[in-house]
Each structure stands twice: as structure tokens, then as C-alpha cells.
Amino acid sequence: MTGGPLLSVRGLKVVFGLDEGSVRAVDGVSFDVMPGQVVGIVGESGCGKSVTTKAMLQLVDPPGRIAAGEMLFRRAGGDAVDLARLDPRGREIREIRGAEIALIPQEPMASFSPVHTVGEQIVEAIRLHARQWRPEGGAVSRADARAIVVDLFRDVGISMPEQRLDSYSWQLSGGLRQRAMIAMALSCKPRLLIADEPTTAIDVTTQAQVLALLRDLQKRHGTAIVFITHDLGVIAQMASHVVVMYLGRVMEEGPVDAIFHAPRHPYTRALLRSMPGMRGETRVALPTISGTLPHPFNRPAGCPFHPRCEEAIAGRCQARVPVLRPVGGGQSASCFLHHDEAEAT
Amino acid sequence: MSGPDGAQPLLRVRNLRKFFPIVKGVFSRTVGHVRAVDDVGFDVHEGETLGLVGESGCGKTTTSRCILRAMAPTSGEMLYRRRDGSTVDLAPLSRRELRPLRAEIQMIFQDPFGSLNPRMTLFDNVGEPLLVNGMSNRGERMDRVAELLRLVGLRPEFMHRFPHAFSGGQRQRIGIARALSTNPRLVVADEPVSALDVSVQAQVLNLLLELQQRLRLTFLFVAHDLSVVRHISDRVAVMYVGQIVELAPTKSIFERPLHPYTAALLKAVPVADPRVPAGDVLLKGEVPSPASPPAGCYFNPRCPFADERCRREAPVLRELATGHSVRCHHAERLQLAVPQERIDPAGRSG
Ligand SMILES: Nc1ncnc2c1ncn2[C@@H]1O[C@H](COP(=O)(O)OP(=O)(O)OP(=O)(O)O)[C@@H](O)[C@H]1O
Ligand SMILES: Nc1ncnc2c1ncn2[C@@H]1O[C@H](COP(=O)(O)OP(=O)(O)O)[C@@H](O)[C@H]1O
Ligand code: SF4
Ligand code: SF4
Ligand SMILES: [Mg+2]
Ligand SMILES: [Mg+2]
Numbered sequence: 001m002t003g004g005p006l007l008s009v010r011g012l013k014v015v016f017g018l019d020e021g022s023v024r025a026v027d028g029v030s031f032d033v034m035p036g037q038v039v040g041i042v043g044e045s046g047c048g049k050s051v052t053t054k055a056m057l058q059l060v061d062p063p064g065r066i067a068a069g070e071m072l073f074r075r076a077g078g079d080a081v082d083l084a085r086l087d088p089r090g091r092e093i094r095e096i097r098g099a100e101i102a103l104i105p106q107e108p109m110a111s112f113s114p115v116h117t118v119g120e121q122i123v124e125a126i127r128l129h130a131r132q133w134r135p136e137g138g139a140v141s142r143a144d145a146r147a148i149v150v151d152l153f154r155d156v157g158i159s160m161p162e163q164r165l166d167s168y169s170w171q172l173s174g175g176l177r178q179r180a181m182i183a184m185a186l187s188c189k190p191r192l193l194i195a196d197e198p199t200t201a202i203d204v205t206t207q208a209q210v211l212a213l214l215r216d217l218q219k220r221h222g223t224a225i226v227f228i229t230h231d232l233g234v235i236a237q238m239a240s241h242v243v244v245m246y247l248g249r250v251m252e253e254g255p256v257d258a259i260f261h262a263p264r265h266p267y268t269r270a271l272l273r274s275m276p277g278m279r280g281e282t283r284v285a286l287p288t289i290s291g292t293l294p295h296p297f298n299r300p301a302g303c304p305f306h307p308r309c310e311e312a313i314a315g316r317c318q319a320r321v322p323v324l325r326p327v328g329g330g331q332s333a334s335c336f337l338h339h340d341e342a343e344a345t
Numbered sequence: 346m347s348g349p350d351g352a353q354p355l356l357r358v359r360n361l362r363k364f365f366p367i368v369k370g371v372f373s374r375t376v377g378h379v380r381a382v383d384d385v386g387f388d389v390h391e392g393e394t395l396g397l398v399g400e401s402g403c404g405k406t407t408t409s410r411c412i413l414r415a416m417a418p419t420s421g422e423m424l425y426r427r428r429d430g431s432t433v434d435l436a437p438l439s440r441r442e443l444r445p446l447r448a449e450i451q452m453i454f455q456d457p458f459g460s461l462n463p464r465m466t467l468f469d470n471v472g473e474p475l476l477v478n479g480m481s482n483r484g485e486r487m488d489r490v491a492e493l494l495r496l497v498g499l500r501p502e503f504m505h506r507f508p509h510a511f512s513g514g515q516r517q518r519i520g521i522a523r524a525l526s527t528n529p530r531l532v533v534a535d536e537p538v539s540a541l542d543v544s545v546q547a548q549v550l551n552l553l554l555e556l557q558q559r560l561r562l563t564f565l566f567v568a569h570d571l572s573v574v575r576h577i578s579d580r581v582a583v584m585y586v587g588q589i590v591e592l593a594p595t596k597s598i599f600e601r602p603l604h605p606y607t608a609a610l611l612k613a614v615p616v617a618d619p620r621v622p623a624g625d626v627l628l629k630g631e632v633p634s635p636a637s638p639p640a641g642c643y644f645n646p647r648c649p650f651a652d653e654r655c656r657r658e659a660p661v662l663r664e665l666a667t668g669h670s671v672r673c674h675h676a677e678r679l680q681l682a683v684p685q686e687r688i689d690p691a692g693r694s695g
Contacts (some may be wrong), residue, residue: 044542045513174401175631203400203569205628208613212626230542233572233615237623256619274547276576278614282595283394283554283577286547292512293542 004074005032006192006224007056012069012084014051014060023296025051025064027248027304028343030324033192036222040239040256042229044271044293048248049228050106053194056226057097058088076100076191099129102190104181106197106228111181112169118180119165122149122187129188152183156213175206182210186217196228211238232275236260244268247294247304250324254331264333267305303336311337320345353426354388355531355563356412361385361421363407367636379636381407382418383587386662389531391426394557394564396578396595398571398610400632404587405567409533411436412565413452414443425450428530448478448527453520455536460520461508467494468504471523478527493522497552514545521552525560535567550577571614575599580668583607586643587635589662593669601681603671605648608681642674650675 014026026048033039041049054060056071071083073096086093097103105111112118123145126133130140133148140148146165153161156179169177178198185193195214199207211234218225227238235242235256242259244252244267252265263269273287291308294300300307306317313336320342327338336342362385364378382404389395397405411418414435423435428449435446451474454460461470471493472486480486491501497518508516517537524532537553538546554577556562568574574581575595582592583604591604602608612624630647633639642660645651654674662672673679 044544173631203632204571205400205610205613206631208615208624208626208628211615211623215623231615232543232617236617236619236621237615260617260619271543272617274544275617276547276550276572278572278575278599278611278616282575283579285551285554286576288547288551289544292514292545 005072006035006037006074007033007226008070008072009052009056010070010072012052012055012071013067014048014055014064015067016064018063021297024248024299025296026055027299028069029245029248029250030069031243031250031253033224033226034241035191036218036224037241038218038225038227038239039241039243040227040229040235041243041245042232042235042271043245044230046293046296047245049230049245050196052245053103053196053226053228056083056194057101057103058083058086058093059103073101073192098125098190099132099188100190101192101194102185102188104185104193104195104198106200111184112177114168114170116168117166118169118172118184119146119149119167122152122180122184125184126187132188149183149187152187153180155217156180156183156186157209158183174202175209178202178206178210179213182213182217186223189221190223192224192226194226194228197230198227199234200229200231207234214238232260232272244271247299249304249334250332251305251335252331252333253324254329258329258331262329262331264327264331264338265335266309266311266337270308270310303334313337353391355391355426356389356565357422357424358388358408358412359386359422359424361408361411361423362419363404363411363416364419377636379634380587380638381635382411383635383638385421385584385587385589387582387589387592389563389565391530391563392557392561393579394566394577396574396581397565397567397584398569398574398581399584400569400610402632402635403584404635405569405584406535408584409452409535409565409567413450413533414438425531448474449529450531450533451524451527451529453517453524453532453534453537455539458508458513458516458540461516461523463508466505466507467519470508470519471504471526474523474526489526490522493526494519496525496556497522512545513541514548517541517545517549518552521549521556525556528560529562531563531565533565533567536569537566538573539568539570546573553577571610583610586633586638588643588672589670590644590672591670592662593666597666597669603665603669603676603679603681604644604673605650605679605681606644609647642672644673650679 010030012026012029016023016025029052043049055066066084069084072080073083074080126145126148127140133140149165150161158164158179199210229235239256242256243250246267251267270289289308302318302320303322306312316336322334322336323341323343324332324334325339325341327333361382363382364380366375367377369376385408399405410416412423418436424432425435426432468490472490475486490504494501499518538549566577578595580594581598582589585606591607609628628647639646641656641658645655660672660674662670664670665676
């Protein structure tokens with residue numbers, strides 16, 4: 001299956017069974033990631049971006065569970081494996097985690113242990129996944145692993161790498177910690193890197209440095225990246241393909257230029273309009289999306305966006321759920337303005 | 346100096362400094378100072394929005410907390426013009442002397458979750474400043490709270506609910522209602538939309554603009570997001586390591602920045618248009634610590650134009666064009682134009 005996607009997510013559902021009711025955090029998400037491609041996932045808080053990425057690595061926090069769908073990942077050897085079916089504590093997912101798919105998680109402090117230096121932690125990861133560095137077999141010595149980390153630190157733009165190696169994560173500034181985390185994620189040469197809001201907590205000039213770094217690494221090593229953010233500017237500059245999510249579903253997906261210049265879904269259009277830009281008129285009312293994001297327990301029936309949609313078709317949009325279908329231009333949309341296909345009830 | 350339309354400054358800040366001592370050891374010896382605010386000066390004109398931008402730690406919050414007198418400045422003046430036309434320096438006032446001014450100068454916080462008391466209903470949260478300011482009649486307070494909730498677009502029936510029942514955007518509206526309860530003239534808003542999603546952020550920005558016009562409010566609007574500050578401000582001050590490095594009308598600062606740091610900051614903002622190429626990363630290195638800023642110009646270790654003089658002599662903030670001030674020795678000789686496609690509205694937003 002050469003030429004096919006590296007990762008193919010189909011109909012993914014993740015449900016959190018809580019005392020008050022169940023939350024459908026991810027409710028039928030589908031998208032593909034081609035080898036070496038940067039796919040941006042964008043959407044507002046709570047729409048299911050982080051849960052989607054955690055599901056890929058079987059890291060969904062209990063009481064959450066993958067309720068349906070498949071995530072076909074092409075492994076280094078060429079075999080496809082359905083990540084959705086793997087045992088969260090099993091051998092296969094542990095082989096894949098870190099080595100083939102690496103995650104830069106949203107909570108930067110949580111990802112390094114405070115009691116070990118960042119260097120020790122990355123050295124451990126490299127030794128654990130020795131096969132990524134010694135394809136012909138054999139262990140990586142501590143000294144060799146340390147040398148690899150020094151190179152990685154230099155690669156991600158950490159000055160004085162030998163000293164920084166022996167720091168604890170809490171001793172590093174936000175920008176340096178972010179770089180150390182990227183070094184950690186790259187330490188096992190993943191083929192797919194998942195970056196969940198990697199620059200949201202850092203300043204704009206540091207963000208520019210980190211984004212340039214990720215772009216450069218992607219070019220040099222051909223790593224595919226799933227890039228999650230709620231920042232449309234960051235998406236426009238990073239992604240070649242964009243997935244727009246709302247309430248656990250994909251509203252629209254397509255090439256980045258089409259999403260920004262010819263958005264087809266009313267939610268994508270509204271989102272782009274409501275953003276104050278670096279050009280255009282100032283101190284005027286911004287177009288807004290009416291209403292508020294519904295509480296996860298009160299998912300609207302029909303199209304999840306219908307209570308806030310200005311173009312909703314009476315009688316149709318509140319009754320049936322539109323599926324994601326191609327609408328031309330390489331784009332797909334879940335919207336009855338563009339096709340008639342509804343989810344089976 | 347009066348404002349563009351002849352408006353008087355409502356607040357004049359001069360040579361404001363706030364140094365935090367760095368203490369060490371069992372005898373709490375002071376070994377140095379964090380120069381969080383280091384000679385800041387600006388005017389805020391009646392009815393305008395002055396935006397204060399800069400990266401994390403540059404002193405925005407400390408500046409606003411000094412103006413609100415949540416802390417006492419180390420030195421400097423903050424001349425506030427009262428409703429009756431008299432001027433008072435907020436800097437040396439005691440708690441008791443500040444009390445009558447509290448109603449006139451109010452605050453909107455960043456965190457819509459942390460700024461409200463979770464154990465109090467909206468009535469008590471929003472009505473508390475009224476009670477403190479002597480409105481002891483409960484019925485009167487209820488009427489006023491109902492009016493305020495309507496003003497910020499919330500239903501008056503909500504007043505008996507608790508904050509946890511509301512979304513982030515709604516909580517920020519509650520915070521705004523609370524700030525407006527005493528009919529303030531000056532509102533200091535520290536990152537009021539930073540915690541909100543794009544669509545909710547647009548609603549709150551619209552609300553602030555609308556309330557400003559209706560109530561003739563004056564805003565000091567603090568934020569790190571440049572597009573938000575650009576959208577809401579009449580004038581913008583850019584801070585770097587405790588100092589204002591540039592201050593100008595919004596259009597000038599975004600289209601013709603005169604300070605190398607401002608120019609770099611603008612280039613670093615990712616433009617929400619894939620057809621605009623990502624700018625070159627021209628700022629290397631990190632922001633210096635305000636505990637040990639470099640000699641000369643604080644920006645010199647990162648500045649592509651730094652020379653011998655910059656490393657030796659600290660520049661002062663000087664007015665280069667009408668209303669456009671900059672803290673750089675070489676500003677008039679530098680070519681800092683922002684690439685046309687980043688400001689030309691010929692693109693999508695046109
Ligand atoms: N451990 C959990 N228990 C219960 N519900 C959860 C849990 N984690 C996430 N959820 C719910 O799942 C939904 C999706 O959450 P998720 O973290 O994926 O959002 P997100 O898109 O990453 O948002 P943000 O932009 O805020 O990071 C939300 O409704 C959230 O409340
Ligand atoms: N109470 C304090 N004690 C010591 N240092 C402080 C205190 N408050 C702020 N600072 C320091 O002052 C500088 C400016 O901080 P702040 O005004 O919060 O910046 P901003 O709001 O622009 O992010 C930072 O270096 C910060 O660490
Ligand atoms: S399906 Fe209907 S409600 Fe949903 S986005 Fe399309 S038009 Fe709007
Ligand atoms: S004074 Fe010198 S170092 Fe400072 S901003 Fe101007 S040119 Fe750069
Ligand atoms: Mg998330
Ligand atoms: Mg602050």
C-alpha cells in the first residue's frame with residue numbers, strides 16, 4: 001500500500017461515561033495523514049482535538065473509551081495496524097508510542113518528570129527504543145545516547161546543550177522547555193509527530209522560532225505532523241491540509257488554501273470572519289457566531305452547528321446529521337448546503 | 346498635551362517604576378531588584394483605548410496593578426483627573442484616600458474563572474462593589490444588577506445563579522458587569538479576552554467597543570495578542586523589559602513601526618492567510634531578565650542594528666513624528682517597513 005496514507009482515521013468515536021451522563025467527546029471523526037504531510041486540526045475549546053490525538057496513542061483518560069471507528073496506521077515494516085484495537089497496555093502500542101508516533105502534549109509541565117533531569121529522561125527514551133537508532137540490533141550505551149541528545153538539543157536551537165541536559169524541566173524558560181519537549185519527541189525518529197498546541201503557552205517571537213524549527217525538521221526528515229491549534233494564523237502558516245472540528249465532528253477538511261480562500265462550511269466561514277486580523281478596519285464590530293457553544297451534555301440533535309447556523313435549512317438541519325462528503329476542490333464538508341447525505345439513524 | 350480631538354488626558358503616567366527586591370538567605374538580605382516597570386510614561390485620553398502590548402514578563406500587569414494601586418509604585422507619578430476637574434496623584438495615596446477613587450477606576454481581569462467568587466451568586470458578585478460603595482438597600486441593588494446584566498447581554502433572571510453555571514464568555518461578561526457597576530470612568534482591562542475562544546472573543550470585543558461608546562469609557566487595554574490590540578486600540582504602547590519602546594496611533598505603529606523590536610514583533614505574528622509566506626525569523630535569543638538587563642539599550646543583544654553606542658548608552662523615549670514616540674538611538678535612519686502583503690487589505694479581509 002505504498003502511496004497510501006500513513007494514518008487513516010475512520011468514524012472515530014470516544015465517549016466519557018460520567019455520572020451525569022455520557023459525553024461524546026469525539027463523535028465520528030475521519031481524516032487521513034499522508035507520509036510527510038502536515039495536517040492541521042483546528043477548532044474551539046472542547047471540540048475534541050486533544051481527545052482525538054490521545055485516542056491515536058491509546059492514552060484516553062478513564063472513564064473515556066474508544067467506542068467505535070478505526071485508525072489504520074502503516075508501521076515501519078509496511079504492515080497496517082488498527083490503533084483503535086490495540087490494548088492500551090500491550091506490547092505493540094508501547095513499541096509504536098514514542099518510536100513511530102510521538103506526541104508533544106498540550107500540558108507542557110506534565111510531560112517531563114520534575115525529579116529527573118530532562119537529559120536523563122531523553123536518554124532513557126532513546127535506550128528504550130534502541131531499535132530506532134540501531135536497526136541492525138544492539139543496545140545504545142548511555143554515553144552514545146547522551147551524545148545523541150546533545151545533537152538533538154543543538155538541532156532544536158538550545159544553546160549550551162551540555163549544560164541544559166542536566167537541568168530539570170522546571171528550571172527552563174517556557175521557550176526552552178518547549179524545545180526540550182520537541183527534542184524528546186524527535187529522539188526516537190518518529191514517522192508521525194502529533195503536536196497538541198505546541199506554541200499556545202509561549203510568546204509570539206518564541207512561537208515564530210519554534211514554528212520555523214518544526215517546519216525545518218519536517219522538511220529535513222520528512223516527518224508527518226498532526227498539528228493541533230485553535231490559532232488560525234498558526235494553521236495557515238504550518239499546515240498543508242486542514243481539518244475543522246466542532247463538537248466532536250469534522251465540519252470541513254481540505255487543502256489549506258481552499259479552507260482559507262474558499263471555505264464551504266458555514267462554521268469555517270464564520271470562524272474566519274470573527275477573527276480580528278493584522279489588516280483591515282479596526283474598532284468596528286466583528287462578525288460573530290450567534291449563541292454559545294452548547295454544553296457537552298446538551299448536544300443538539302441533527303447538524304451539531306444548526307442552532308448557531310445562519311444558513312440552516314428549516315426541517316432538515318435539526319432533524320438529520322450530515323455526513324462528511326467530497327464537495328469538489330479536494331474539500332469535504334458535513335453540510336446539507338452541499339449534499340443530501342445524512343447519517344443513518 | 347491634549348488628545349487628537351482635543352480630549353484631555355484622564356491619566357498621565359510619568360517615570361513610573363516598580364522594583365521588586367530579590368531576597369536571599371535567613372536574614373532576607375536584598376541581593377538585587379527585578380525592574381518590573383522601569384521608567385514608564387504615557388497619557389490616556391478621555392474616551393480612548395490605549396493598548397499596552399508586549400511579551401510575557403515585560404511589565405504589563407505590574408503597570409496596571411500600580412495604576413489600580415493594587416500595589417504601591419517604587420517611584421513616579423500617576424496623575425488622574427477627577428470628575429470635578431481636579432487632578433490627584435494616585436502614587437502616594439493611602440488606602441483611606443484611595444477609597445473614593447475606587448469607584449471611578451475599575452478592573453477587568455484575564456481569568457473569567459478565577460475573578461468571580463464561586464460561592465456567591467451573580468447578584469452578590471456583581472453587586473458587591475455597589476455595597477462597598479454604600480448602596481445598602483437590597484432592592485435598589487437588585488435593580489442595578491438587573492440593569493447591568495442586561496447591559497452586558499445577559500438575562501436578569503440569571504442573577505440568582507452561581508458562576509459555575511456559565512461559560513467562559515458569559516463569565517467574562519459577568520466580570521465586565523461587575524467592573525461597570527460603580528459607573529467607572531477609567532477601566533483597566535488586563536488580558537480580558539486571552540482565555541476565550543475566537544468566536545467568543547469577538548463577542549466580548551464587540552461588547553467592550555459598544556459599552557465604551559455608550560458610557561464614554563476610557564480603556565487601558567493590556568494584552569499580548571497583537572491582532573486583538575490592533576483591533577480595539579486608538580493608540581498602542583509597546584513594552585520590552587519594563588520600558589515602553591514605542592508609542593503611537595494604532596495605524597502608524599502597525600504600518601510604519603519605528604522601533605526594531607516592534608517591527609520584529611509584528612513580523613512574528615502568523616498571518617491567517619496561507620498565501621502570505623511565513624516571515625523570516627529575525628529575532629534570535631531570548632528576552633533578558635528584568636533583574637539584570639543589559640547595559641545601554643535593553644534590546645541591543647538581539648537588535649540587528651545595534652552598534653557601539655547602543656551597547657553603552659541607554660536611549661530615551663522621544664517623539665519622532667506627531668504622537669509617535671520611540672526609544673531608539675537610530676530610529677530615523679532605519680528601514681523597518683512591514684512587507685506590504687501583511688498589511689494590504691487586498692487579500693481575503695478586503
Ligand atoms: N478526562 C475527561 N473526563 C471527562 N470529559 C472529558 C475528559 N477529557 C476531555 N473531556 C471532554 O471531551 C471533550 C473534548 O475535549 P478535548 O480536550 O479533546 O478538547 P480540545 O478540543 O482539545 O479543547 P482545548 O482547545 O480546550 O484543548 C470536552 O467536552 C471535554 O470536556
Ligand atoms: N510580586 C512580584 N515579585 C517579584 N517579581 C515580580 C512580581 N510580580 C511581577 N514580577 C516580575 O516582574 C516582571 C513583570 O511582570 P508582569 O508585570 O506580570 O509582566 P506581564 O504582565 O507583562 O507578563 C516579571 O519579571 C515578573 O516575574
Ligand atoms: S447542515 Fe445545515 S445547520 Fe449544519 S452547517 Fe449546513 S446549513 Fe448549517
Ligand atoms: S538603540 Fe540601538 S540596539 Fe536599541 S533598538 Fe535602537 S538600534 Fe537597536
Ligand atoms: Mg486540547
Ligand atoms: Mg500579565
